[in-house]
Amino acid sequence: MTKQVQQIDRVIIRFAGDSGDGMQLTGDRFTQETASFGNDLSTLPNFPAEIRAPAGTLPGVSSFQLHFADHDIMTPGDAPNVLVAMNPAALKANVDDLPRGATVIVNTDEFTKRSLAKVGYEADPLADDSLSEFKVSRVPLTSMTVKALEEFDISKKDSQRAKNMFALGLLSWMYNRPTEGTLGFLKSKFSGKPEILAANVAAFEAGWSFGETTEDFAVSYEVKPARLPSGTYRNITGNAAISYGLVAGSQLSGLPLFLGSYPITPASDILHELSRHKHMGVRTFQAEDEIAGVGAALGAAFGGSLGVTTTSGPGMVLKAESLGLAVMTELPLLVIDVQRAGPSTGMPTKTEQADLLMAMFGRNGESPVPVVAPQSPSDCFDVAIEATRIASKYRTPVIVLSDGYLANGSEPWRIPAVADLPDLSVDFASPSEDGGEFRPYDRDPETLARPWAVPGTPGLEHRIGGIEKSDGTGNISYSPANHDLMVRSRQAKIDGIARDIPELEVDDPTGDAEVLVLGWGGTYGSIGAGVRRVRRAGGKVAQAHLRHLNPFPQNLGAALRSYDRVLVPEINLGQLAMLLRSKYLVDVIGYTKVRGLPFKAEELAGVVQEVIDRV
C-alpha cells in the first residue's frame, strides 16, 4: 500500500510516558534523526524530580517535546501537534496542553482499570468522548512489541521495555526520518548484549512497518530540511555547549581547566561532560560541597589554571563567601549558575531566571562581579568563551547565568572552526627586569587588572587574601582612604568592561517601532517567536536581548530611551526591570510569569500586541 505523503512546514511532537519508559531516550533519538535530516529544531525535556516515581502515577510522568521545521525556529513550541502517550498518566498529565485537532497516539495496552484508577480517571477516556476534539490513534504498543520479539531469547520484561523503540520506529516512519543514526546508536549502546540489540532493532523496525502497513495511519509527513547557513552541524544541549565552551576557553587561553563542583540538578551534566575530557588536560574535582568546589577552583586559579565551578541556586548561595574572596584577591574564576525554580530547594527540575539579583548583589560588602547569560542552548558555547575572556583579562570572577531550560533543551549548532575562535592567551606576571619589588596590586592602566603571578615564578613571591589590600603593594591595609580607593577601583574595573563588549543590537526591521521588547538569558527564543508573530500580523516591534548583565552595554540607556515603551518579559518578578529602572530611570514595563516553564510564544505575542496598542 502506497501511502500519501503530506508536506508540512513544521510540527511539534511530545513523547510522554512513565519515568521508566525511556521517553528521554526516545525523544533524544528522534531529535538526532531530525537533526541529521537537516531540519531546524528545538527541544524541551521535562522530567520529574523523583528518580523514578511510582509507575503509572502523575508525578512519574516524563516527557520530551520536539519542535522541528523547514525554516529556522526559536522555541520548542507552545503546544504539541502530536502527543504520544504511553499510559493513562501520560495522557492525563499532557492532554490539557493539546490544541484542538491534535493527534494523540495512545498505548492502549496500558489503559487498564487499575492504571486508570491510579490517576483518577473514573471512566476510560478512550471509551467515552472526552478526546473527541483530537485525532486519536489507538495502538497496543506493548503487546505488539512483545509479539514482534517472540522469537528472541530475552525476558518478557526486556521485550516490554523495547516498546519505546517500537514507538520511535512508528514516529520515524510517520515523519520520514533517516534511521541510520538510531541503528548505530543502538549498536554502540548494546554492544555487549547482542540479543538485546537485535530485539531493540527489531522493535524499531516493527514500529516502522506497522506505520507503513496499518490502515490507521493513512498519511505520513515530510518536513523539508531547513535552509540553514552552510556548515557542519550537530545538535547540542546547553549543558554540553557550556562544557565545550569551557574546554575551548581553556585551549584558547592556554590555561589548564580545573573544575571544582558538587552535583546538583540541573548543572550536574556539566561535571559529567567535563570529566570525560581528561585527555585535554581537564581536571574535574567532585568536591564535598559547593564551598569546597569553588574553593578548589580558586586555589587552582591561584596556581594558574582556568578555575571553574558549576552549580544551581541552592549551591550558588553557598559560594558567595568564596566569590567575595575571589573579588578581593582579583583572580579569574568562572562561576556557572544553571538557574532552577526557587526559592530554597524550589522545583529542581524546573527553569527560572530568578538568580540575577543574587548574582549581582549576593555578597557582603561592595563586591562587583561581571554577569553574562546565554540566550539559547548553542549560545552557551560562545558565552562560556566570553566569560573566559573577561575573567582572564580582567582578573575577576565572572558569573554565567544559564537555566534549566537552556541546560537540557537542544538545538542544531553550526560547529565553529577552531581557527575562527578568539585568541585568549594570557600573560602571567614575570619578574621585572630591574629586579624591582613585585607589586601584586599595581593595576594595568587600561583594564585596571592586577598582575597574575603564579607560584613557581621566582621573584614574584607574594601573599594575597580577603583582608583589604593596600593599592599597589597588596599589603594588608586598614587605611580609610585606601579602602575607599580600593572599593572604587574594584567597581571601576568591572564598570570599565563596558568599553570592551559589543553594543546592544536592536532588531527593528521597520525602523519605526515604538515598542522595544528587551530580554535576557533563556527567554530569547520565546520572545523572538512572539515578536515574529506580532510582526507577521503587521505589528511593529523592536527586539533586543542582553548577553551582558553586568556591566550593561554602553548604548543600553540610549536604546531604552529611543522607544516609547520598553517591555521586559522575565521568568521572575522583574529583576532585570529593576536594574534598568534604577540605572536609567526608564519606566520599563515588566511582564513576569514564574511557572517553572519557558514563556509561550503566543502568550508573549499577545502581551507585546497589548503594549503596542496601548502606546
Next chain:
Amino acid sequence: MTKQVQQIDRVIIRFAGDSGDGMQLTGDRFTQETASFGNDLSTLPNFPAEIRAPAGTLPGVSSFQLHFADHDIMTPGDAPNVLVAMNPAALKANVDDLPRGATVIVNTDEFTKRSLAKVGYEADPLADDSLSEFKVSRVPLTSMTVKALEEFDISKKDSQRAKNMFALGLLSWMYNRPTEGTLGFLKSKFSGKPEILAANVAAFEAGWSFGETTEDFAVSYEVKPARLPSGTYRNITGNAAISYGLVAGSQLSGLPLFLGSYPITPASDILHELSRHKHMGVRTFQAEDEIAGVGAALGAAFGGSLGVTTTSGPGMVLKAESLGLAVMTELPLLVIDVQRAGPSTGMPTKTEQADLLMAMFGRNGESPVPVVAPQSPSDCFDVAIEATRIASKYRTPVIVLSDGYLANGSEPWRIPAVADLPDLSVDFASPSEDGGEFRPYDRDPETLARPWAVPGTPGLEHRIGGIEKSDGTGNISYSPANHDLMVRSRQAKIDGIARDIPELEVDDPTGDAEVLVLGWGGTYGSIGAGVRRVRRAGGKVAQAHLRHLNPFPQNLGAALRSYDRVLVPEINLGQLAMLLRSKYLVDVIGYTKVRGLPFKAEELAGVVQEVIDRV
C-alpha cells in the same frame, strides 16, 4: 591653689594608646562617669584587628573617642578637642585628626628614641615645633604612676599598668567628673586582689591630685548636664541594646529565646551578652559555623522558640541557603547582621553599610525578606522588638542591619518602662474544632501569614520543607500555576507589611525646604548633625531616616517626590539610592564614602549645602 573653672557646652576627647594600655576601659569609665553626670554623649571606640599587635606600633594603636555636651548631640564628634596620647604611636596615628588649637596630653615617658623610631619619627615631635598648632601638656604618666605606687607591694609591671587610671584621674579632674562609679567599678573588678585594687584607686587619685596641683593645668572645665527628657537613663552600646531588645521581644511575645550563633567581629558581643541571661530562659548555642547557627535557630523556631542568629558579612552570606528555607517554610526567624567593611574579610573592625542589597537579594529564587535597621546604639533595642513583631506576626525571617559603629558606639538610653512595651503575644495554631484536616499553608486573609503549628500539638502533625508547597495543604507541588501563585503570595505577604508600619516622618521645620536628606541605619547621627549645622547657618533642608528598608513605608514615594532634590548619603556605593531609583524612578543623588568610618557631620553639612545651592 584654686583653679579656674571654665564653662563649655561640649567637648570631644580621644584616649589613644597601645592595645595593652587599656584605652577601651579608660574610655568606658570616663563615659560612665559622664553619663551618670547627666551629659548627653556619644562614643566611638576604634581598635585594631589584631588582638594585641606588637607594642608601640601604629597597627597596635587602640583609641576611644567620647563626645559629651550639655545639650543633645548626635555623633561621637568629627575631630577631638583633646587627645590623650599614651605613646608616640598613639600620637602619630591620631594627630592628623586634630583641629588647630586642640589640647594634646602626652605621656612623655614613652617618648624614647626606640619608641619614636618604631613608628618612623625621625625627630622627637615634642622637641621640635611639629606640634606648635596645639596646646601640648607633657606628663610623665608612667613614672608618676610608678612613683605614686611605690608603697604598694605589687610588681613594677602592675604599677606601670595602672597608668591608665592615672590618666583617667587626671581627665576626671579636668572635666569635673563624679568618681564614685569608677571607684565602685574598680572595687568589683579587683574584688579578689585587694593590693591591685588599692593601687589602681591610688593611681586614679594621684592623677586627680596631679591635675589639681600642677601648674600645667590651669583650668578645669565644666559641661553642665543636658536637659534630657525625664526618666531613668543608662549608657548603652548597640550590641547591648540589641541583646536587651531580643530578650524583651522574647518576653513580650512569650516565645523562649534561642540564639544560634558563631562568633564574628563585630557581632560576638551579642552572643556574649545573651549567654548571660539564662535565668530568663535564654538559650545560646555556639555553633560550629554560621550555617549551623542559623539552622539551629530555625529548628528552634519550628519548635516554637524565638529563633535568632547573629553575625556579620562573611557569616551572613553563609546563611543565605538556610534563610531561603525559612522563607519557604514561612517560619519566624531573626537574623542580625552587624555590618562591617567588606567585601570578603575586608576590615573586620571597621564599619560599613554595604550589606543592604545582599539582605534584599542575596538568595536564590524570589526570596523576599523584611529588612529593618536601627539608627543609633539605643535604637537597636526598639528595632529588635520591631523585628520580633514582624517575624512572629508574619511568619517570616527578618533581617536586622546593624553596623560596627552602632554595635560598639554608645549613648545614653532612657530605660523604657516594661509596661510601655508592646504586647507581641503570638497565637500558635490549634486543632480545628470540627476536626477538619490541618492546612499548614492556609493564609490569614489579612496578614497572609500561615499558621505556626508547633510539634507537640496533637492533630496538627505536618511536614514542611524547601520544595515548593501547594497553596493551602503545603504538600509538595510542581504545578506551574501553583508555583506562580506561591511566588507572588510570598512577595505579597512581605509587601503587605507596609500597611502595618509607621509612615516615614520627614523633619522639615520650615516646611519649605527644597532638599531632602534621606538616610538609613547608623548614619542617622552624622546626617542629623550635618543637617543641624546647615540649618544653624540658615540653610533649609528636610531630613528623614528609614527604619524599614523592606518594605518601604507607604508614603515614601510621595515624600521623595515632594522635594526638588533628594540626597542619600551612604557608607557604600549607593545601595539605598539604587532601590529608591528603581522603585520610584526618582533621580536621587547619592553621596558615598566607603572609608570604614562614620561620616563626619561637617563633611555632610558641606555636601548638603552644595546640593541646596545647586537647586
Next chain:
Amino acid sequence: MSESNGNGAGAGFKSLRLVPRTDTEYKMKDFKSDQEVRWCPGCGDYAILAAFQGFLPELGVPRENIVIVSGIGCSSRFPYYLSTYGMHSIHGRAPAIATGLAASRPDLSVWVITGDGDGLSIGGNHLIHALRRNVNINVLLFNNRIYGLTKGQYSPTSEAGKVTKSSPMGSLDTPFNPVSLALGAEAGFVARTVDSDRKHVTSVLRAAADHEGASFVEIYQNCPIFNDDAFEPLKDPGERDMRLLRMEHGEPLRVGGDRGVVQGDYGELQVADVAEVGEDALLRHDAHRADPGYAFALSRMDYPAFEHVPIGVFRDVDRPTYDGRMAEQLAQARTERGGQDELAALLSSGDTWTVD
C-alpha cells in the same frame, strides 16, 4: 531501656525521659502519612520506612511529640511518609536544625534522616559536631554508597575506583568508614544495620532510642537504580553468614558457626577458627567500654571490603547530653537569680542615673 512492653506508655526509652507518654495503642498504620511514597521500585528505603513505621508504636510517645528532620536526597524524603511532625530541610543541614529543635524542646523525640551524601559529604561537619556534643537526637544514615537523587555520582562512601557519571575512569577518593568517623568524633552511640533485615533494623532502632544523647546508625541501603547490589555479599544467603559479624553485648564475637574474633598484637581484631584458638580466646562484645578504641577496632574489620562486617551496636556509652546540660544551666541560673522582675531588672542593670 527498662523492660519494654513493645507498645504504649511505659516503654521508658532513655532518650525519652522528658517526652510525655501516651496510652494510645498505636499501630504501624498510625504512622503512615497520606502521601504517596515515591521511591523507585525495589529501593531499600521502602524496607527501612516499613521497619521504622513498625517500630514507632514501641516508643510509647504521642505521635505529635515525634519530629523527623531530614536533608536532601532520596532518603531525605522520609518525613513525608510519616504522620508525625517533620521537616525536609536543605542539603546536609538536618543535624544542625535538629540540634536547635532538640536543645529547645526536650519533650520531643527527634530523628534525623540523612544519606551518605547528605550526611557525610556536604553535611559531614554538622554530623560530627552533633555527635561530639551529644545532642539528644537519633541520626539514621542511609548508606547506599551513591548519590541517588542526583542520578548516580560517587559518594564519600563509594569504593575507590568506582566508575560513575562523574568518574568515568574511576573515583580517586578513599571512602569514609562512617562508623570509624563517628567514633573519631566522640560519638556515644554507634550502630550499623542492613535495610533488608527488618528484625535487625528494629533492634538497632530500639537501642538507638534507648540511648540518651546522639545516636548514630548507619543503615546499608540498596539503590537498585544506581548502585544495585552494593551490599549483595551481606544479603546473599550463601555468603552472608560468612561475613556478618552480629555484635551482641556480652556475647562472644562470632562469624558464621566456627569462626570468631580475637585480638592481634597491636589491638587490631582478627577472625580466627574457633577450633584453633579455643572458645575462650574469643572477645566478648562490650558496647559499654568508656574507651572507644575497641569499637574503632571493630569498625576496621570490614577491610578489605566486606570481608567481615560487624552489625549491631558498636558502642553505647552514656555521658551527659547537650540539651540536658543546657536545661540544667537554665534551671540553675533561674534558681540563683530568680525572683525579680526580670525584664525590668535587666534593662536597668549597670550604672543608671535619673533625670527629673
Next chain:
Amino acid sequence: MSESNGNGAGAGFKSLRLVPRTDTEYKMKDFKSDQEVRWCPGCGDYAILAAFQGFLPELGVPRENIVIVSGIGCSSRFPYYLSTYGMHSIHGRAPAIATGLAASRPDLSVWVITGDGDGLSIGGNHLIHALRRNVNINVLLFNNRIYGLTKGQYSPTSEAGKVTKSSPMGSLDTPFNPVSLALGAEAGFVARTVDSDRKHVTSVLRAAADHEGASFVEIYQNCPIFNDDAFEPLKDPGERDMRLLRMEHGEPLRVGGDRGVVQGDYGELQVADVAEVGEDALLRHDAHRADPGYAFALSRMDYPAFEHVPIGVFRDVDRPTYDGRMAEQLAQARTERGGQDELAALLSSGDTWTVD
C-alpha cells in the same frame, strides 16, 4: 626520606617528588618576609613560625615553589610572615583551596595553616575530606583550645565546662580529639607536637614533608591572652616527663624513665611500671601499621586530660595520593586518546550533518 643532608638540593622528601630542587643554600632568614609579625607578646605562634622558617631550607626546593594557604584566625596570619607564595583565605576553607592548588600543581609544596576553630569548627568538613582523599598537602593545626582572634570563646578543643565569654556557666561541648578525628577520617599521616619544643616541632615537620599525601599535624600552641598555660603540664620541667609519651618508630613506648605502655584486654593502651611488667611487655611504636586502630588507641591515651600525652608521629602510612592518581588518569587518557586535533574533534563529536 632518603638521607637528608639538612639543606639544599637532594633532600628528597617524598611529598616533593614532583617539586623542582634547588641548589640555593637557603638560610632561615631567606624565608622571612618583610611584614611585621603581629601576634601578642608571648604567643606560641612565634615559636612555631621560627621553627618553620628554620626548617624550610631543609626542603631543598625553590622558595617560589612553596605555597602557604591559611584560613582565618591568629594562626592563619602565618603566610604573611613567610617569603613564599601565600594565601590568607577565608575561615575554614584553606583545605579546599589547597586541594585545588595541589591537585593542579604537583610541582608545589603546599602547606595549610589552620587553628582549632578554623580547622575543626567551621572547616571541619574540608579537613576530613582532604585527609581521606589524601591530597598532597601538609596541614598544621595550631591548637590553642580557644578562638584567639575573636577574643576568647571556647573552641571545639576546649575542655568541657570551660568558662569563656560565650560560656559564662561553662561550655557544654565535649571536645574533639583532633588526632582521633583525623584517624577516623582515614588520614595516612597524623602527628602531634608542642610549640615550645623547637627540636620536636622540626622533627615532626620533617616527617610530615616526607609523607606523600595529606599530613596532619596538631601543634599544641599557647595563647597567653585568652587561654594561658593550657598546656602547662606538658611544659613544666617538673611534670612534663611524667606525661609526655615520645613516640619513635621502632622504639618501645615509654613515659618518663620507669614507665611504659602496654596493651589492655580490649586493645586499649595503658601505662604500667616497667619494673612490674617487664621491658618486653612494652609496645614498640609502629607508625606504619596499615590498620589505624593502634594509632587510634594511642590517641586516646590523653584521657583524662593530659594524663599521658603522646607526641610525635602516630601514623605514617602510604597510599596513592589524590593528585597523583588524578595526574595518572590525565596521562592515561592522553595516551589513549591523544594524537588528534583535540578541540576540533571534541566540537564535532557525536552525530553531525553538513549543510552546503
